[in-house]
Amino acid sequence: MAKKKTLFECQACGFQTPRWMGKCPSCGEWESLIELSAEQIKYLKETSSTADGNTKAKAQPITEVDEENFTRFPSGSRELDLVLGGGIVPGSLTLIGGSPGIGKSTLLLKIAGNLAQQGRDVLYVSGEESAGQIKLRGNRLGANHEKLYLLSEINLSNVLREVESRNYDFIVIDSIQTLYSDESPSAPGSVTQVRTITFELMRLAKSKQIPVFIIGHITKEGSIAGPRVLEHMVDTVLYFEGDSNSELRLLRGFKNRFGSTNEVGIFEMHRDGLLDATSFAGRFFDRATLQAGSALTVIMEGSRPIVIEIQALVAEAYSHPKRSSTGYDNNRLQMLLALLEKKLDLPLGTYDVFINVSGGIRITEPAADLAVIAAILSSYRDRELSAETLFLGEVSLTGEIRDVPALQQRLREGETQGFKKVVLPAKPLEKSGVKCYVASEVGKIVEWIFV
Numbered sequence: 001m002a003k004k005k006t007l008f009e010c011q012a013c014g015f016q017t018p019r020w021m022g023k024c025p026s027c028g029e030w031e032s033l034i035e036l037s038a039e040q041i042k043y044l045k046e047t048s049s050t051a052d053g054n055t056k057a058k059a060q061p062i063t064e065v066d067e068e069n070f071t072r073f074p075s076g077s078r079e080l081d082l083v084l085g086g087g088i089v090p091g092s093l094t095l096i097g098g099s100p101g102i103g104k105s106t107l108l109l110k111i112a113g114n115l116a117q118q119g120r121d122v123l124y125v126s127g128e129e130s131a132g133q134i135k136l137r138g139n140r141l142g143a144n145h146e147k148l149y150l151l152s153e154i155n156l157s158n159v160l161r162e163v164e165s166r167n168y169d170f171i172v173i174d175s176i177q178t179l180y181s182d183e184s185p186s187a188p189g190s191v192t193q194v195r196t197i198t199f200e201l202m203r204l205a206k207s208k209q210i211p212v213f214i215i216g217h218i219t220k221e222g223s224i225a226g227p228r229v230l231e232h233m234v235d236t237v238l239y240f241e242g243d244s245n246s247e248l249r250l251l252r253g254f255k256n257r258f259g260s261t262n263e264v265g266i267f268e269m270h271r272d273g274l275l276d277a278t279s280f281a282g283r284f285f286d287r288a289t290l291q292a293g294s295a296l297t298v299i300m301e302g303s304r305p306i307v308i309e310i311q312a313l314v315a316e317a318y319s320h321p322k323r324s325s326t327g328y329d330n331n332r333l334q335m336l337l338a339l340l341e342k343k344l345d346l347p348l349g350t351y352d353v354f355i356n357v358s359g360g361i362r363i364t365e366p367a368a369d370l371a372v373i374a375a376i377l378s379s380y381r382d383r384e385l386s387a388e389t390l391f392l393g394e395v396s397l398t399g400e401i402r403d404v405p406a407l408q409q410r411l412r413e414g415e416t417q418g419f420k421k422v423v424l425p426a427k428p429l430e431k432s433g434v435k436c437y438v439a440s441e442v443g444k445i446v447e448w449i450f451v
Contacts, residue, residue: 242359
């Protein structure tokens with residue numbers, strides 16, 4: 001009697017193995033391997049054999065390959081076009097992720113309305129809401145237009161059939177976890193289903209040159225819910241950041257085959273929907289409320305400088321000292337605290353230290369290190385810093401304060417915001433209206449921190 005074949009598949013990354021394991025060796029997830037049924041194994045074999053039967057491509061020298069010139073068209077949102085690299089690329093497959101209530105559906109319905117008003121046929125597919133519910137939200141957003149078509153459907157075959165019936169110029173899928181394909185025997189949201197659906201949507205986008213935007217839910221860890229293969233298959237991955245209770249939202253690109261991932265879009269949530277932030281200067285700090293433990297710095301989000309507030313709380317620990325940060329790398333915070341203990345002889349080993357970046361921004365560059373140290377010293381000594389002073393600099397493990405990129409842009413932004421002083425590692429090459437105080441290493445920062 002033939003031995004029964006077994007196959008286990010990781011629901012986080014799609015890794016397959018003939019035996020069960022508690023931890024996936026590919027992505028490191030625990031308890032993510034599930035056994036596939038005989039029907040699912042047969043489906044995988046059929047799809048792989050079909051793929052192997054396709055015509056083989058022939059390699060050619062790169063010098064003989066013709067360049068592809070991507071044409072873009074505007075989405076009607078300046079901030080979204082900035083993150084996408086200049087506009088929407090026909091035939092592109094874009095994934096937008098974010099926590100519930102952050103504004104994913106609101107933004108894409110608004111964009112769909114903008115494109116419909118431009119005379120483009122737009123299809124909005126929803127597997128979570130009825131057409132009547134979407135229309136109610138469309139009334140509030142001012143997105144209702146006769147060129148915008150709604151389809152409340154979770155079967156991929158019906159969606160593809162509707163796309164074939166009309167020449168659509170833009171498609172929105174809300175959301176990828178709710179769709180299922182009849183060809184795959186797995187449940188919606190599984191690795192096999194998501195792989196199948198994403199492949200069909202990618203083939204649809206490339207063959208018909210229709211841009212397709214997919215909404216994806218995220219887990220409590222902040223990653224796209226479901227398998228990671230989804231992010232690998234799409235052309236562009238965008239994430240919403242920010243506090244859902246705040247009116248400001250940040251849209252950041254993590255993958256873009258048609259442009260840079262350095263830019264970030266800033267939106268405001270209003271009654272009329274998620275709109276481009278007309279002015280974000282002064283949105284991430286308030287000089288009138290600065291107290292001990294607050295320091296100001298300038299970070300670069302793509303090509304735009306933004307003044308933000310770093311908040312620190314240093315308090316005596318009654319048990320094991322806690323170190324926590326929101327919006328700032330916790331490992332880097334541990335390094336800075338160890339550096340302060342060694343260079344300034346501060347007994348921070350007996351204190352709790354908490355760091356928060358105001359406005360829900362997540363800092364991804366080391367240029368804010370000096371501001372973090374200034375905020376910690378301010379809270380430790382319970383002395384308020386000057387509301388007219390900025391702190392710019394990267395701190396190394398040796399205590400050296402190093403220069404930051406785009407210094408002139410940061411200084412110009414500080415001057416525009418009315419700041420008078422800046423503590424930095426070296427004098428700028430160009431003259432600035434902001435008075436500069438040079439601190440080349442951490443031991444010297446105490447001289448200028450409370451000026």
